[in-house]
Amino acid sequence: MASSGASRWPSNSGNDGISDEQAARLRERARFVRLETIRLISIAKVGHYSSVFSCAEIFSTLYYDTMRLRRGEPGWPDRDRFLMGKGHAAVGQFPILADLDFFDRSWLDDYTRLGSPLGDHPDMRKVPGVDFSSGSIGHALSNGVGMALGGRFHGKDFNVFVLLGDGEMQEGQVWEAAISAATHRLGKLVAIVDRNGYQLDGKVDDVAAVEPLDEKWRAFGWEVHEVDGHDVVALANLLRKVKADTGREKPCCIIARTVKGKGIDYMETEPGWHLGYLAPEDEARARDMILEGAQ
Amino acid sequence: MSAALHPDSWQYRELNKRAPSLATLADTLIELAEAGHPVVAGTADLQHSNGLVGFARRFPERFTQFGISEQNMVSAAAGMATTGVMPYVATFASFLALLCCEQIRMDVAYCAQPVRLIGHHTGISLGFYGTSHHATEDIAIMRSIADLTVVSTADGPQFAAALRASVNHPQPIYFRISRGHDPAVYGKDAPFEFGKAxxxxxxxxxxxxxxxxxxxxxxxxxxxxxxxxxxxxxxxxxxxxxxxxxxxxxxxxxxxxxxxxxxxxxxxxxxxxxxxxxxxxxxxxxxxxxxxxxxxxxxxxxxxxxxxxxxxxxxxxxxxxxxxx
Structure with missing residues (x-):
């Protein structure tokens, strides 16, 4: 993946870097996300494994380090918000929401079954902890613009984090929202691009080229950072710094360089895994690989 | 307003700038905001066409100019609504109901956000601007979206009454109003109740x-x-x-x-x-x-x-x- 000229903050460079214990916890929670994703998709019999695996550390870092949340209070008005443009990764978000006591863990066992609140895409009317529904790619950054405007209107200081797919960069509405956020100086808005390089029909830049992403976001008036999206130390430290910069007027875009299917070797080398199903023997291998990754 | 001028003429519009229906929008929203309702408003580069410029001057902190990004405006309005405000967003009906149909379905209606969508200059009221600016499909599209109330008011007084009623209406609403020069059917205190003809x-x-x-x-x-x-x-x-x-x-x-x-x-x-x-x-x-x-x-x-x-x-x-x- 090409990377040119983006401003970079060295990972773990500050004195306020996260502790080794916290780093270990974030890695463990990312493994939890991957293992639960495998379990839930085994119920549905089809799902977006690799889309979750590219952002498992992003989920883990946001929910267990960056965001201001209250366990068991998904509607707390002062909470930081999290939205997903790539709503198809919700299967990786649901286990975290249950883990935070936003809903009963038993809901997970009926994932996608008739009447379940939990489907392939997150529904805010059904799932406590989902700050906005998604599924149609390209809307979420605009929803985030609105939340940041609402937060400002109410005099609140919550941050709004929006996870975007890199294929999502092809949606025109993303750039409408980018202009809007910069115009209205929404410094509380943070977009994170999961730059895993693949979309349903192939490599993102073969399907419809989006690079140079850093230059694009900067040209649209955003502060831009790049980070290894699987390095929880780098991610957590960067997000802490971004959040601590309360005087920032520019919205912030973090381009997280990731690997689609990260953690499962045959998914990493096979882009066709955007949507798939693991047979039981493959599922066991995948679990082993995720656990081996912890060694 | 001068009876000697043709209602299609530029001079007529100049003399009648505060076109009843459209002046109603800003005036009524100001009234509602002053009464303590959590009203905010937005438009997509049409604050003079829909009169929201008056609201923007009175309540700049409650107004958002989105520029020519209607889809972004609708999605952002839904996001804003989650924080406890009631957004009224207005643009030409052709762009609102047709261009933003999916954002209205997904972000406003499906998410049950109390957004008030105001499609103005409906039907063929934009005359020689042509089909791109006409909206003769919006009712059909909007009324097929679940949980969305669809209202087409006859004149300014009825629109004002509908806006006042809207602050207590639980569902998102699509308002369809004409170009604002429509002759009045009703007097100042027009009755209005959602769903009651x-x-x-x-x-x-x-x-x-x-x-x-x-x-x-x-x-x-x-x-x-x-x-x-x-x-x-x-x-x-x-x-x-x-x-x-x-x-x-x-x-x-x-x-x-x-x-x-x-x-x-x-x-x-x-x-x-x-x-x-x-x-x-x-x-x-x-x-x-x-x-x-x-x-x-x-x-x-x-x-x-x-x-x-x-x-x-x-x-x-x-x-x-x-x-x-």
Whole structure:
């Protein structure tokens, strides 16, 4: 993946870097996300494994380090918000929401079954902890613009984090929202691009080229950072710094360089895994690989 | 306003800048905000067309200019609503209902956010700006979206009353208002209740069911025909969803003919909604749908188009008269 000229903050460079214990916890929670994703998709019999695996550390870092949340209070008005443009990764978000006591863990066992609140895409009317529904790619950054405007209107200081797919960069509405956020100086808005390089029909830049992403976001008036999206130390430290910069007027875009299917070797080398199903023997291998990754 | 100027003319619009319906939008939102309602507003580069500039001056902190990014505006309004405000966003109906259809479905209606969508300059009211600026499909599209209330007000006073009622309405709303120069049907204290039609009368011969700018034309037509000894009634069906089925059936039981009149395609709009009720409920009345007959409008000044498509008073009267023969 090409990377040119983006401003970079060295990972773990500050004195306020996260502790080794916290780093270990974030890695463990990312493994939890991957293992639960495998379990839930085994119920549905089809799902977006690799889309979750590219952002498992992003989920883990946001929910267990960056965001201001209250366990068991998904509607707390002062909470930081999290939205997903790539709503198809919700299967990786649901286990975290249950883990935070936003809903009963038993809901997970009926994932996608008739009447379940939990489907392939997150529904805010059904799932406590989902700050906005998604599924149609390209809307979420605009929803985030609105939340940041609402937060400002109410005099609140919550941050709004929006996870975007890199294929999502092809949606025109993303750039409408980018202009809007910069115009209205929404410094509380943070977009994170999961730059895993693949979309349903192939490599993102073969399907419809989006690079140079850093230059694009900067040209649209955003502060831009790049980070290894699987390095929880780098991610957590960067997000802490971004959040601590309360005087920032520019919205912030973090381009997280990731690997689609990260953690499962045959998914990493096979882009066709955007949507798939693991047979039981493959599922066991995948679990082993995720656990081996912890060694 | 000068009676000597043609209502399509630039001079008329200059003299009549505070076009009743559109001035109503800003004035009423200011009134609601001053009364303590959590009203915010936004537009997409049309603050002068819809009059929201007045609201923006009074309450700059409550106003968001989105620029020419209608889809972003609708999605952002839904995001804002989650924080406890009630956003009123306005742009041309053609862009709001057609360009932003999916954002309205996904982010506003499906997410049940109390966004008030105001599609103005509806139907063929933008005259010679052409099909890109006409909205003769918006009712059909909007009323097929679950959990979305659809309202087409007849004039400024009724729109004001609807806006006041909207602060206590649980669902998101699509308001369809014309270009603001529409002659008034109602006085200052127009009654308005969501889902309850204004029944001006039920005729033995014909009951006209109209919405939006067509109500004024239909009312004049009704009065002219009744003056000639016919029995013609009028129902102002300002809420198209949920439709006042009881009002439709009251007409169906008494009138020989129900004539729907709308500045919209006759497919899927008010005429379609009334047809569904009649088909399901029975009733002896024959239905005639009058409006734009599944075609793209010609280009002309608005008043010429209303005359051509028989949506002015004389036109509605002639359509009704032909049914009485």
């Amino acid at each position: 204004v029944v001006h009368g039920i005729g033995n011969d014909i009951t006209i069911i109209a919405c939006g700018m067509a109500v004024h034309s239909a009312k004049q037509a009704m009065e002219a025909l009744n003056g000639k000894g016919h029995s013609v009634g009028l129902i102002d069906m300002h809420t198209i969803k949920p439709l006042d089925r009881a009002a439709v059936m009251a007409a169906a039981r008494k009138s020989r003919i129900i004539l729907t009149v709308e500045e919209h395609n006759i497919l899927g709009g008010l005429g379609g909604a009334v047809a569904e009720v009649l088909a399901e409920e029975g009733g002896g009345a024959r239905l005639v749908r009058h409006g734009i007959k599944d075609e793209y409008s010609l280009i002309a000044p608005p008043t010429h188009l209303y005359r051509h498509y028989k949506l002015d008073a004389a036109g509605v009267e002639s359509v009704a008269q032909s049914l009485l023969a």
